[in-house]
Structures are given as structure tokens and as C-alpha cells.
Amino acid sequence: DAGVIQSPRHEVTEMGQEVTLRCKPISGHDYLFWYRQTMMRGLELLIYFNNNVPIDDSGMPEDRFSAKMPNASFSTLKIQPSEPRDSAVYFCASSSGAGGMSGANVLTFGAGSRLTVL
Amino acid sequence: DQQVKQNSPSLSVQEGRISILNCDYTNSMFDYFLWYKKYPAEGPTFLISISSIKDKNEDGRFTVFLNKSAKHLSLHIVPSQPGDSAVYFCAASSGTYKYIFGTGTRLKVLA
Numbered sequence: 296d297a298g299v300i301q302s303p304r305h306e307v308t309e310m311g312q313e314v315t316l317r318c319k320p321i322s323g324h325d326y327l328f329w330y331r332q333t334m335m336r337g338l339e340l341l342i343y344f345n346n347n348v349p350i351d352d353s354g355m356p357e358d359r360f361s362a363k364m365p366n367a368s369f370s371t372l373k374i375q376p377s378e379p380r381d382s383a384v385y386f387c388a389s390s391s392g393a394g395g396m397s398g399a400n401v402l403t404f405g406a407g408s409r410l411t412v413l
Numbered sequence: 414d415q416q417v418k419q420n421s422p423s424l425s426v427q428e429g430r431i432s433i434l435n436c437d438y439t440n441s442m443f444d445y446f447l448w449y450k451k452y453p454a455e456g457p458t459f460l461i462s463i464s465s466i467k468d469k470n471e472d473g474r475f476t477v478f479l480n481k482s483a484k485h486l487s488l489h490i491v492p493s494q495p496g497d498s499a500v501y502f503c504a505a506s507s508g509t510y511k512y513i514f515g516t517g518t519r520l521k522v523l524a
Binding site: 299326328330334335336337338339340343345350351386388390400401402403404405406407 | 415419447449454455456457458459462502504510511512513514515516517
């Protein structure tokens with residue numbers, strides 16, 4: 296398997312523009328996560344899905360952020376309109392497994408999408 | 414409100430010596446803990462985990478210790494190698510898939 300695939304790897308845009316980040320999880324994984332990495336807050340969980348259904352979006356910072364998972368092999372994270380403070384590295388991760396104690400729910404991360412909003 | 418804290422942003426260690434990375438948490442409901450390693454321009458990769466029913470887990474050069482009463486875990490790397498230079502994140506969950514990560518510690522192993 297090629298792992299978790301994210302695109303684009305780098306995105307530079309101007310304030311006010313719409314940004315769409317894409318993720319292809321590992322085939323067979325039924326959990327998908329979006330994280331954001333910043334120096335101040337480390338890795339923050341934005342939202343996660345199970346079987347394409349959003350389970351917890353409490354980490355989504357504002358209404359400007361939205362995420363979808365139309366099928367098991369694709370997810371998007373959209374920021375509209377983007378602001379300079381959204382500049383960060385956004386990671387997608389996927390996982391499968393029965394639960395925390397089983398050891399099977401290790402997250403596999405993609406390489407990330409570095410977003411710069413000018 | 415940072416539920417998982419890594420208070421040392423960076424650490425330098427001589428090659429061959431022990432590296433000790435620390436992590437503190439506040440939520441007593443956390444029952445599963447993981448360490449991830451991250452190289453520049455790559456995603457974090459899983460390193461080692463521990464459940465709350467244990468106080469130690471070992472995998473080769475890497476050992477994680479859990480002290481539930483102190484709400485503290487640590488990662489020991491022995492011996493440290495230059496290839497271990499990376500950012501290390503600890504993460505915790507409470508029986509769900511909602512992993513909370515710390516801010517990371519940058520380890521530099523000096524040759």
C-alpha cells in the first residue's frame with residue numbers, strides 16, 4: 296500500500312482565497328483524521344470520521360473550516376475564506392482497529408500539506 | 414487547555430548516551446498512550462505504545478514508562494544514535510480514537 300496520500304504538498308495562497316486539501320487513506324482503514332501542526336499547539340485534532348461519517352468535529356476552529364468524506368477513499372478539508380493564521384501543516388491520518396487497548400488503532404499519517412496564507 | 418504536555422521543546426544528547434523524553438497529562442481517563450517520531454517534511458510515524466494496565470513497554474532501544482499516579486510518561490532511547498534526531502510527540506486517548514497530542518520535543522543526537 297502506498298500509505299496515506301495527501302495533496303497538495305505545498306500551497307501558497309492569498310488571504311480570502313479558498314483552500315482545499317485532499318487525502319486518500321489507506322485502503323481498508325475505516326477511521327480518518329485531520330490534524331493541524333503549529334509551533335504553539337503541536338498536533339491538534341480537527342475532525343475525525345468513521346466509515347465516512349464525521350464523529351467529532353469539536354477541534355474545527357471556525358465555520359471557515361469544513362471537512363467531507365464522500366467515500367471510503369477520499370476526504371477533503373476546505374478553508375473558505377483563508378486567513379494568515381491558518382498557515383500550518385495539515386496532516387491526514389487513517390486507522391483501523393477495535394479500540395484503544397487492543398493496540399490495533401495506531402494512526403498512520405500522510406506526509407502533510409504545508410499551507411501558507413499571505 | 415493542553416491535556417498532554419511536553420514541557421521540553423528541545424533536547425541534545427551525545428551519541429551512545431540515553432535520551433529521556435518526558436510527557437505529562439491531566440486527564441485521568443486516558444488509558445492508552447503512544448509515541449510518534451517525526452522527521453522534517455514527513456508525517457509522524459508510530460514508535461511505541463503503552464496501555465494503562467502496564468507501567469513499562471520495551472521495543473529494542475526504545476522503552477516507554479508510565480506512572481499513572483503522577484500522570485507522567487517517558488520515552489527512553491538507549492543507546493541514542495544520530496538517526497534518532499527528530500521531533501517526538503506523545504499522544505493519549507481515553508478508549509476512543511480521539512488522540513490528543515503534545516507539542517513535541519526536538520531531539521538532537523550529537524555524533
